[in-house]
Amino acid sequence: MKSLITRICIIALAVAFTACNTSKNTNKGHGDTSAVRKVELAAPEGKAVAAFASGCFWCTEEIFEVVVGVDSVISGYAGGTAPNPTYDLVNTETTGHAETVLVYYNPEQVSYEELVKVFYLSHDPTTPNRQGPDRGSSYRSILFYQSPEEKQIAERVTASMNQERFDGKIVTELKNLDLFYRAEGYHQDYIEHNPDNPYVQQVSIPRFNKFKETYTGKLKEKH
Numbered sequence: 001m002k003s004l005i006t007r008i009c010i011i012a013l014a015v016a017f018t019a020c021n022t023s024k025n026t027n028k029g030h031g032d033t034s035a036v037r038k039v040e041l042a043a044p045e046g047k048a049v050a051a052f053a054s055g056c057f058w059c060t061e062e063i064f065e066v067v068v069g070v071d072s073v074i075s076g077y078a079g080g081t082a083p084n085p086t087y088d089l090v091n092t093e094t095t096g097h098a099e100t101v102l103v104y105y106n107p108e109q110v111s112y113e114e115l116v117k118v119f120y121l122s123h124d125p126t127t128p129n130r131q132g133p134d135r136g137s138s139y140r141s142i143l144f145y146q147s148p149e150e151k152q153i154a155e156r157v158t159a160s161m162n163q164e165r166f167d168g169k170i171v172t173e174l175k176n177l178d179l180f181y182r183a184e185g186y187h188q189d190y191i192e193h194n195p196d197n198p199y200v201q202q203v204s205i206p207r208f209n210k211f212k213e214t215y216t217g218k219l220k221e222k223h
Helices: 002-016 020-025 057-065 112-121 148-164 198-214
Strands: 048-054 070-078 098-105 141-145 173-176 180-182
Touching: 048 057, 048 112, 057 070, 057 098, 057 112, 057 198, 098 141, 098 180, 112 148, 112 198, 141 148, 148 173
Parallel strands: 141 173
Antiparallel strands: 048 098, 048 141, 070 098, 070 180
């Protein structure tokens, strides 16, 4: 009986902590590539755009959406070389892309520098090609910039975080953002539409709650 109970517990844990790509593969929308497209990086007048890769984009999207000054967030792929990447292709770990979010924000309410701090406080930048249970280059940590000024900010904040918080162990890539591809439709606002998903319950939500406990900046009231 003890052996049976042990086996049941192991199976339950395996299901609860299914990696992000496995969970997504069971989604009804899996295989639908109609929404995958290159996104224009120019922001609307009076707005700005930034991109961050910090593990599974389901939770990354949710985190940036609650920051005051952020208007919207798109889940997608960046940092790779293969044209027109799909989720299935990215998860072969051969395209160079990482799961990334594109953040549209009001620079009068929140700065790029503040968003970089959100980025570092919302994931573990010391684990190469891994974030939580998710392993592979598509889950690596990348801080994107689009101008010399943003690059300087990214380097400064990274150095500061590396010294003050992460004991010199940051492995985050600093990379120029040249292309961003919107992910399949079923990945957008995934947590909102799939709150009972095992991965969301066991990985995404705890990560989200940990960020809220750590971050001292302004968050939207409903959260």
